[in-house]
Structure formats: structure tokens, C-alpha cells
Amino acid sequence: MNSTLDTFETALLAELRREVAEHPAPAPARRRPLRRRLMLVAAGAVATAAATVVAVGLTGGGPTASPAFAVTSSADGSVSLAVYRLDDRAALEAALGEHGIDATVHFVSTEPGEVPPFEADGPFAEDAPGPQNSCGVDKSPGPALLLRDGGTDGLGANRPKPGDDLGVGGGYGLEFPADSVLFERPVTFYFGSPGSMTLVYPSSRPGEWCGQIQMSTAPREAEVR
Amino acid sequence: MVVRPPPSTPQSTPYDPLDRISRDPDALDAFYRDHVEAVQRFVARRVSDPHLAADLTADIFLAAVDSAASYDRSRGPVVAWLYGVGRNAIAAEARRRARELHAVRRIEGRRLVDGAALTRIEERLDAERASRRLHRAIAELPEADRALLELVSLDGLSIADAARVLGVKPATARVRLHRSRGRVTARLHETGATEVPDRALPVEVRP
Numbered sequence: 001m002n003s004t005l006d007t008f009e010t011a012l013l014a015e016l017r018r019e020v021a022e023h024p025a026p027a028p029a030r031r032r033p034l035r036r037r038l039m040l041v042a043a044g045a046v047a048t049a050a051a052t053v054v055a056v057g058l059t060g061g062g063p064t065a066s067p068a069f070a071v072t073s074s075a076d077g078s079v080s081l082a083v084y085r086l087d088d089r090a091a092l093e094a095a096l097g098e099h100g101i102d103a104t105v106h107f108v109s110t111e112p113g114e115v116p117p118f119e120a121d122g123p124f125a126e127d128a129p130g131p132q133n134s135c136g137v138d139k140s141p142g143p144a145l146l147l148r149d150g151g152t153d154g155l156g157a158n159r160p161k162p163g164d165d166l167g168v169g170g171g172y173g174l175e176f177p178a179d180s181v182l183f184e185r186p187v188t189f190y191f192g193s194p195g196s197m198t199l200v201y202p203s204s205r206p207g208e209w210c211g212q213i214q215m216s217t218a219p220r221e222a223e224v225r
Numbered sequence: 226m227v228v229r230p231p232p233s234t235p236q237s238t239p240y241d242p243l244d245r246i247s248r249d250p251d252a253l254d255a256f257y258r259d260h261v262e263a264v265q266r267f268v269a270r271r272v273s274d275p276h277l278a279a280d281l282t283a284d285i286f287l288a289a290v291d292s293a294a295s296y297d298r299s300r301g302p303v304v305a306w307l308y309g310v311g312r313n314a315i316a317a318e319a320r321r322r323a324r325e326l327h328a329v330r331r332i333e334g335r336r337l338v339d340g341a342a343l344t345r346i347e348e349r350l351d352a353e354r355a356s357r358r359l360h361r362a363i364a365e366l367p368e369a370d371r372a373l374l375e376l377v378s379l380d381g382l383s384i385a386d387a388a389r390v391l392g393v394k395p396a397t398a399r400v401r402l403h404r405s406r407g408r409v410t411a412r413l414h415e416t417g418a419t420e421v422p423d424r425a426l427p428v429e430v431r432p
Contacts, residue, residue: 007342008334008337008339009342012337013254015337016283019287020249026248077299179393
């Protein structure tokens, strides 16, 4: 704390104090838009992840039951997700929320190779990848990366292994890079047949939407790095 | 079962959360006292005119008050965010001058400067002379590289914090810094700097 201000610093402080006293910003609860609030939730979740924090969904059994999903924050701010079984939507939403992703999760029944629902309350944004992309897609493939086995290093011990009874995800996981717009925008996940999921989230342009389809078409590789 | 992260232990300051500074004069007071020296040095590393320095100091604090709600603690310390605000304020000033606009400032910093304070501002400007030479060498880099090297070399942010301010990944930042430091070193030698400040060569950067 600098308690010995010179005349300029003292005069500037007085002007600033008067500015704030005369034009205070409204209290956050009344003014802050939803998106801002969501970002602060993300902030809380990520800031506490000193090194690596793992949320693992264990339902339908005691502590020895195999996890239904794993969500992991890495020190670099990225978050990884693997879903092993379509079990306990609410716990998965909560775990993603703790890691800064405001998620609504749907489990749907689809045939292999069929894309889960891809619907929104308005048109999908269409613009080329780049820094100005309204969906936060700077380069392909976008704000969530589909990773094959062995690519999901962030999951550590929770990484899918050959022989795991994998449901959705089919041995694949999603990684949300630290700069993903999904930490700032609410996202709806539809998990369908193994390896197929869609994500729908708002574009930065009001009224428009973004969608991402994740399909694993290749057979799972047995080898894990 | 969900394994919860450990509870956070936020530093207790009168301006936590930061958006208090935009409505509570006492929170602003504490924030100002903690950061006024850092902001003035940040400015002195970039401009050499004391009156402009006073204006910019006022601009940066006003911009901080206006955008305090944008501070996201997961993206680094307050001072890193404040340097981001400062960069924008200085860029706005450059645009203003480029258009030869003399917009009316909400707080005219230079009006608040008297003799003794002017001397202190000038001392700070003298102390940062070498930094300004570095700043000019950095100014010739492409914009994205420049912003990063400024924040790391000139302002002393960690690579991770600078990367967060600019929204790039730490790995990307390291690559850019490595590329930039060679160019800047060459440029400083060309302009006759006898020794290159250590700060031009961030130690965290590895090829």
C-alpha cells in the first residue's frame, strides 16, 4: 500500500473518488448479464485448481463402481471430459459446472453413425474460422476438441483404457482448451450412440447459434500411450 | 460421488471482488494506493511527456473503474488485468492522436500536476529511459508478438499471466517470445544500444 501520495496522486485520487461517488456502477446482481455471471462461475472453478482437480461421477453403486464420467481441469486452464456410461445427467452437469462449463446435458438414443439432435431456437451462424468467428472457432476444430484414446492426457488415471466398458465417447474424450468460448457461454450437450455427440451454444451475435458435431467413426484403437 | 476442489483462499483486500471499485469510493481508494506506482511506471515505460503521462494515468484508472466487472480472477492477478486495461488506454490515446482528435477527457490528469509532482513524474520518466528504448524496439514487431513481449519483458508479467491477458495458450506465447527476442536483440544492437537489457530476454523462454 502506498500511503505517501504526492500532490498529483492525491488530486487524481480525489477526482476518481468523486467520479465513483457521483456515478456508481449499479450493484452486480441488477446489472451483470447472465454471460458475465457464468464466466465468474468458471473463474471460481478454475482458480481453485492448483494443479489438477478431478470430478468423477460414480453412481448406481458404491465407491468401487466404475465411474460414469470424468471431468478434469489442468493447470493450463483446459478441461477434459470423458463419458463412459449414460448415467446421472445431473451429476455430469454439476461436475462440468464446477469446472466452469455451464452445461445442459441430454442423453438421447441414436443409431451408430446418426447425429444426435442439432437444434436451436434460431439460425446457426455461418462464418469462416478466424479470430472474429462468432462461435469462437479460430481454427478447426473449434472450442471443443475430440480426442482419441491416449490423446486425453489431461485425464490422468481416469483416461479410458482398452477394455473399459465405454459407453458414449467410445474411448474418446473431449478437451476444452483454456481459451474455449464454452467457458463463457451456456452449452447444451446431446450424447447419443458411442462416440457421437453434439454441442449447441449461442453465437456472439444475438439470436444466432453455434453447433459442433463430434463423431467417432474410426474403430477404437487398442493402444494407449 | 463428486470430488470437490479445495475451497479457494482469496486474498482479502478491500477491493475484492474487484467490481467494488466502480461503486465504493473506499474500495477504489485502497485499489488506487496499491497500484498507482505500478501504473505510473507502466506509463513511463511508454511515453516521455510528463503531461501526457499524467493524462494517461488518469485514463487508465478511469478505464479500470469502468471495466472492473470484466476482471476474471482465473485469468491472473489484478495487476496483469490492469496492464491489459493500460494497453487499451494507451492504444486509444494513439488513435486519438492519429486522428488529431482532442476529445474532452473526463479527468484531465495534466491539470492536477504541480511543480513538485512534475519533478517526481520526470524522475520516473528518466528512470525508465532504457525501457522506452526497449519499447521502441519492441514496437517494430508484429502486433501479436509485440503485445506479448511488452507485457513479459517490459512490465514483468509471467508468461502464463501475459498469455491470459492476451487470450493465447502459454505454449503459443513461449514460441512467439522465442521468435521475438532474436528480432529485438538485433534491433537494439542496430540502434546502438551498448548492452541489451536482461529484460529483453525472458529467462522462462526456452527454444
